[in-house]
Amino acid sequence: MILLLTYLLSGMAIAAAKPLDKRLDNGLGKTPALGWNSWNAGQCNFATAQRALQAADLFISLGLKDLGYTYVNIDDCWSTKSRNSSGYLVPDPQKFPNGIKAVSDQIHAKGLKFGLYGDRGTQTCAGYPGSLNNEEKDAKTLASWEVDYWKYDNCHTTNENSHTEYEKMRDALANSGYKVFYSLCNWGRDNVWTWGGKVGNSWRITDDNFNSWNYVATIAAKGASIAQYGGPGGFNDWDMMQISNGKLSAAEERAHMGLWAIGKSPILLGMDLTKISQSSLAIVKNKGLIDINQDALGKPATTFRPSGAPAPSSKLYPYWAGPLSDGVVVGLVAADNAVTLSVNFTDVPGLGAGTFSWTEMFSGKTGSGTSVSAQLSLHDMAVFRVKKV
């Protein structure tokens, strides 16, 4: 009995630590999604054709498209409150006067992709029709509109087991005849990271990134603990960005971008792009960070403990590292106070003894040696791209 129990427990431990071996193979999400979503910018008020087309134009004029930002995603509130008499979802005629297809056509003509939002329950979070028991029909409708990204939320559910219903929509999308990036939004319930990769291209790992430093820090700490589940085809989704939404300091905006980038989260901007500040724009346009986020290896960074450093807890930890196709990324975060943080490369997973060259992504500073250090103000971050000399 005890032997059997020991055997079962060790089996479970192995299963829990093992990254997903089989992934949704729809050809999408080889690197984390880059784009914008309407929700944080203006909730229901931004679920309009005008805002979608405006965001697409700004992707181009602000230089975001050139950096890889691709998805223009409309969140909750885009449809009428009820299906039509044949049971189909109907775009709100005030918000989408020419329907959805006209918008997705115009966005495609700009070389970008268009996303929409739905829910696995009877209603969306804002009370619009959900897709429960209409999965096939809705997937066909999305395909007819050439919708490229489908965020699938978790409100008004009748079944606690989200797994089954997320799979139902996965299969409906797969049979719809159009390729859709499938974004699971069950807020990290049901240990979604252990099965998300077989079902979707990304999966939310926590409740929403409400607009404050505490949410940024808490989500990043969670992301570090489940980093091994992300990989090409499916990534942990740390939720949409809150940069340029009035609640984060410049230092906190750098850490928000830096952590999401090295953690290989989708980066879905969440500000009103017509009002973005120059300093926030520079942060989200940091090419070095985007290149790290989009690195073909697709391995999320996680925390490591340098010799002499305090043990990690469930809180945001200062020391991060992860492999890149041509080296290692090292992140240092001033999680609790202004501080100078140093790491010797011998302590960094994937590095070791010897001399390495580095570039810091926010300052552009370069150097080489056996260690790096950064003098950081409260909640600021430095991100080093490190290579063998």
Ligand SMILES: *[C@@H]1O[C@H](CO)[C@@H](O)[C@H](O)[C@H]1NC(C)=O
């Ligand atoms: C409901 O919407 C679908 C899809 O747009 C359409 O084909 C159908 O004709 C509509 N039904 C009615 C009764 O308007």
Ligand SMILES: *[C@@H]1O[C@H](CO)[C@@H](O)[C@H](O)[C@H]1NC(C)=O
């Ligand atoms: C890093 O550690 C190595 C091995 O202990 C040591 O030789 C080197 O001097 C250290 N570098 C710094 C900058 O402390």
